[in-house]
Amino acid sequence: MSDTHTVQATQQAELQRRLWSIASDLRGNMDASEFRNYILGLIFYRFLSDRVSEYVKGLLSNDDLTFAEAYADDEVRDELVADITNAMGFFIAPEYLFETLVASAQAGDFDVEKLQTAVNAVQTSTIGESSEEDFRGLFDDMDLNSTRLGNTVAERSALMQKVLLNLADLDMGHDEVQIDVLGDAYEYLIGQFAANAGKKAGEFYTPQQISKLLARIVSKGHDKLQSVYDPTMGSGSLLLRVGDYTTVGNYYGQELNRTTYNLGRMNLLMHGVNYNQFSVQQGDTLEIDYFEGQQFDAVVANPPYSAKWNTEGKLDDERFRKYGKTAPKSKADFAFVQHMLAHLNSNGTMAVVLPHGVLFRGAAEGVIRRYMIEQDNVLDAVIGLPANLFFGTSIPTTVLVFKKNRATQDILFIDASSEFEKGKNQNNLTDQQLEKIVTTYDNRNDIDKYAHVASRDEIIENDYNLNIPRYVDTFEEEEPIDLAEVNKELVEIDAEIAKLEAEFEAMAADLVETSEE
Incomplete structure (x- = not known):
């Protein structure tokens, strides 16, 4: 196995283990098939967000600008948005990037409504684009208002913040090999949820x-x-x-x-x-x-x-x-x-x-x-x-x-x-x-x-x-039975039984005689 494949296999195994651990630890009493929609949805959102970040790095590699700075520039913004949307089929603004949401969570300034706004913005960005049909309703099953996540906004925010921070700790690089690793890990999670879904x-x-x-x-x-x-x-x-x-x-x-x-x-x-x-x-x-x-x-x-x-x-x-x-x-x-x-x-x-x-x-x-x-x-x-x-x-x-x-x-x-x-x-x-x-x-x-x-x-x-x-005969024929040999064995067994019975009766008689003395 090549070094690249060895590294990939190691990355894949670790990512799979961590993802399932996160899913198992955080879902609590929620049914696995329900929690699946949240953790897979957030992994997917991080994937989209990281793709935008990587693409922007390439676009701005010759400029001394961050994504946030370029987006804030009125003269640059429209061209930047169009370029990213044409390449990706969608757009995520700097304020809605996964890393920005994680920073909010780390600073204690995260709430689930902010995540909902970010998710909605992805789908809105595709309206009128050739990708609109492919992205429409993608996050509909990640219902962030569901009481299954908690009865209050604060409870729902706390749970989703835990998921965000756990996913943020995972190494999901984005060269070609890493995307394969992430895709396979995602499918592994689907399989694990399937194993728990009856x-x-x-x-x-x-x-x-x-x-x-x-x-x-x-x-x-x-x-x-x-x-x-x-x-x-x-x-x-x-x-x-x-x-x-x-x-x-x-x-x-x-x-x-x-x-x-x-x-x-x-x-x-x-x-x-x-x-x-x-x-x-x-x-x-x-x-x-x-x-x-x-x-x-x-x-x-x-x-x-x-x-x-x-x-x-x-x-x-x-x-x-x-x-x-x-x-x-x-x-x-x-x-x-x-x-x-x-x-x-x-x-x-x-x-x-x-x-x-x-x-x-x-x-x-x-x-x-x-x-x-x-x-x-x-x-x-x-x-x-x-x-x-x-x-x-x-x-x-x-x-x-x-x-x-x-x-x-x-x-x-x-x-x-x-x-x-x-x-x-x-x-x-x-x-x-x-x-x-x-x-x-x-x-x-x-x-x-x-x-x-x-x-x-x-x-x-x-x-x-x-x-x-x-058409395919799988019948296994049993070996023929030698009746003469079987009969011989039965005779020998009967003789052995008779011998043992005689020995037993003799032992019983000895016990009776000893008792009478």
């Missing part, structure tokens, strides 16, 4: 190893992807993971939950994705398709499993019409798949995590599954994952991989369900186990009790049922 965690976080698996599959063979799309993006971890394995031009996503949508936008920005490199929307993907007519180089998703959805009028929708059937009202799994396929371009790859039921359930889902295999020939692989990998659910899941314009009609089946590292609350895929899945997918070969390339004839023979055990 069933709700699945709404905003996909475990890192699963994100890596999907990202590696869709990025294979691409030095650059012009576009990546996630229709149920949560906190954006899946989208960002694709960027770890290839250069991504633009990120696209949609998320139903407003709080999670805000979290996702913050996460993208915290990982150095400029506001003009992403377009994410808030709303129900299946009801309102904000990217109608657009197709993308890669599509990834971990949608809500077997969610209810509105099927009314959907067969008039271009996304669902050709299949002749809609997914059941109580199980939207295939609706998400149909939606994603409509947004996948002809040379792209799509990977989606779903419950096993999509592989074998009949009725409308059977019709849709058959059409995808027989008519469109888009299903490329079925990968069975271990149970209990995800927060909030213990069910085993499967990754379906789709491609258009495939040169073959076969389907690769991988059964990785029994290969995992057992954890306290969730199971986990090790790097080695993850590598085995990816290598098997790349090589596309049969592996005894692990993988099988099934021909179209095999699929038809199984009536388009894709249940993995039909």
